[in-house]
Amino acid sequence: MDLHPLFSLRPLAPLAFTYDPANPNAPWALAFFETYGGITNMFPLLGSALTDQYNRDEIALGDDPVELKYDEIYSLDHLRRHCSIWGFFIGMNVSKDNQYLLLFSLRRIYGSAWAQIFAGLELVRKEKLNGQEQIAILLDSPGDGIPLTVGVRLATDKNSAHVAMGFNGMQCYLL
């Protein structure tokens, strides 16, 4: 059986609205992401120049990671202050019996990069990024029309801010 994504987001397509008026009772979603702490180098000294990012369809975030031991988010300002990616989506025509399978595509660009994975503001996992990584998150659906936020924040276990990761997109499947 083919499984089609409920939505798909990429840096060059950061908004999805999958409502089909020909099939108004089918599940659909509004989804988008936002990022903080982007790298805007013009020269490819570290593999993260703006043109490289455009050509790779990638957003590079870095040089302001949190220490790995810090796993709280205290406010909206605090959330925006560090390198992070936040996916926001609302599933429509879905029920509490459904689950969402989210696939995040991340890449270590340089430094000792860790991804702190958040469901809302709740830290659910820390993952060391070694290269190109797929991180899958299986979430119980909270129900029809209820917004969900999933985040990835850049962290490091070394005493250095010289850390960067790339974000290549996210896909969501309804189960």
Next chain:
Amino acid sequence: MAKLITVDRARLERSRRKMEKVLAKDPSWQETQKAIKRYMAKEKARRDAEYKKSKRGAV
């Protein structure tokens, strides 16, 4: 191979309470939520209207 993280309903509920506590009082967060709802309603209505128009044209 993807690394799988599971988030059950109880954890989502904890997260939702935390979101409410931390973000719900922030005016910019509230404004964003309202703007999202407006966008959804407007875009859905636009697509419905376009679809109806195309159906009429097809007859």
